[in-house]
Amino acid sequence: MTKPQTDGAAMADDRTEALEALISRSVQDGRKPAPVDQWEPQNCRDIGLEIAADGTWTYKGSPITRQRMVQLFSSVLRKDTDGKTYLVTPVEKVLVNVADAHFMAVECASSGSGKTRVLTFRTNVGDLVEAGPDHPLRFEGAEDDGPLKPYLRVRGRLTALATRAVTYQLIEMAEPMTVGDVEVLALHSRGAVFPIAPMDRIEAMAE
Template identity: 55%
Template sequence: MAEAQIAPSADADSLAALISRAAGQTNGKDTPLPPVEHWNPPFCGDIDMEIRADGTWFYLGTPIGRQPLVRLFSTVLRREEDGKTYLVTPVEKLGIRVADAPFVAVELSVTGRGDGQVLTFRTNVGDVVEAGADHRLHFVIHGDNSELKPYLHVRGRLEALVARPVMYELAELGEVAVIDGVEMFAVRSGGVLFPVMPAAELAALSA
């Protein structure tokens, strides 16, 4: 297998140039996100940047400690049909590594009750997302330990892994409902029921 191409912009000077170009597309978290889905720049190779499973960003093996910089990079992320994630500006597209999901949902607030209940999540990079028809929750049973991992659609093909403490809060809001003829344990938000697992499986886990 051929080695991944490393972009010339993997050095500090070129990264600074990338930061400058990205900053030109967004002026703070209260401004509209840049239209990365509509840009079609050339692929310029992979950069030694990784988002770990806990949401920590690394560059050249070192954590990026400046949260405003992480926020800036997060606004120019795009996941494509090939399953890979890229930093995208109007003039370049750089591949990065993502261990799980690019974002982590770290906070949950609940408004309303019953059919009017809305679950609002805040991610580790400052996105605020209401779960519903446009931002769906889905649940994955992962690994040998059958770990339950909830994910929230944020934008494009980008998702947030729901952090474990928030997952416990989410579970407290669950209800049993019949979905497609099967009793399911589910959570409700924005008029949508999101199935977590069959109610029978939940009963077995609780036994």
């Protein structure tokens, strides 16, 4: 027998549904980010939203399984100068605790080669982003013996972490280059160069 919903649970559901409805009214096109940089609401609250390290959204510890809701929430994300991430609407900000990155880069397509290469990424919420001067790639982990973690700037201060499969794909496409006086393994995209790691570190990692 299904247990009746408690008043607290009902109130929590009402809160997320009300937030979803408010964001829907604020975003004219659910597939495009809203103009969150223009909104400076005074009200701010924490209702228990989190983005896990694998990109899963949770509400009070429970996964949010409705992809439409995740896409809608992601369209009004903003990371502020205080280092915190919020869902931003014209009337309020809602804190979102982020374990690692805001999105996952789940797919990468390459066109061209060498200096003319363009890398286009798809995120887990459907964003398409071309790496380049406005959307740089950075690689962490190579200097401290940790796992190699590529991050792509999606918009503002929001980043996407590449999945393991995409990370391997990027390494396979990378080429040895000289950046300054250092030999590095790096990638071109839209005329920009994105170093992965010094060649001696890459060789040590391969041993």
